[in-house]
Amino acid sequence: MKLLITGAYQWTPEQMQALQDMGWELIFAQREDGQLPLEAYEAEAVVCNWLFVHQDIRRFSNLKRIQLLSAGLDRVPLEYIQQRSIEVFNARGVYSIPMAEFALCGVLQLYKGSRTFSQNQKLRRWEKQRDLLELFGKRVLIVGTGSVGTETAKRFRAFTEEVYGVDLYPTTDEAYRQVYPLEQLDQQLAISDIVVLTLPLTEQTRGLFSGERLDKIKRGAVLVNMARGGIVDETALLQRLENHLYGAVLDVFSTEPLPPDSPLWSCENLILTPHNSFVSDGNHRRMWELIEKNLTPR
DSSP: OEEEEETTSOOOHHHHHHHHHTTOEEEEESOSSSOOSSOGGGOSEEEESSHHHHSOGGGOTTOOEEEESSSOOTTSOHHHHHHTTOEEEOOTTTSHHHHHHHHHHHHHHHHTTHHHHHHHHHHTOOOOOSOOOOOTTOOEEEESOSHHHHHHHHHHTTTOSOEEEEESSOOOOTTSSEEEEGGGHHHHHTTOSEEEEOOOOOTTTTTOBOHHHHTTSOTTOEEEEOSOGGGBOHHHHHHHHHHTOSEEEESOOSSSSOOTTOGGGGOTTEEEOSSOTTOOTTHHHHHHHHHHHHHSOO
16 A cells, blocks of 8 residues: 655654554655656555645546645545545644634734834833723634634633634534524624634635625624635725724735735734744644544554
8 A cells, every 4th residue: 555645744753654554655755746756546545735736636546545734625626536435634623722822812912912012122112002902701703613713712712701603514512602603694793803714715715704794893803814815805804904993813815925015014903924823833743643543544
């Protein structure tokens, strides 16, 4: 059984030996966008990130199992995979904890004026800020109540009991006071102080937060997007940051890397990070646990 693994994951000798002990013959490719060290049809399983963005999956005619290193499934041709009955596993749960912490951190930076204090420290300026906000009692709405959304809800619950969710398939979870169906999104946006987007990018969610929907968000609210850039109309968001929203936290963008001339860089009430919310010292361990589980022969 040939398993193609790539440099998108930092393999240790012990991990590679563990896979070999399972019966896998390992083929390693440092890059996913170049010439592969085997004929595509030879691979029965792959561990990858962007492989099928760069390589035609139809060439992998004997493929039976895919382990992705990303939580999203937008980098693989799902319809083809389903037609061929290929097992596909994403990195569900691997990045949820750091992303949840990132969302909370971003909102607190805005509420507590961290940017102003940081600038004043560089200038050695002693200047009190009298307009800081607190999270206690604020209403938080998590749009997309999967693993990332639920970990985010748990952390906001440490500050406020008013944590709600919206999802295409609403379920009951103690992390939320209530989870509403997607049809009630606009009603919940109108009464929420903080809106966190953790939903996947699909044809249904692409452009979901257009200018019209951004106008439905409560005046003075904060929007956090750490899902996919294609979900939010960035031009419309910039306009709403001028006179409608208190602020925004963006870790994902429609074009990445974000061009240097993007006006997003200079927006004062925007916390901007380079698709970095998932980074953590615990990811490698969690990812390996998932790989080991999903690649164990059955």
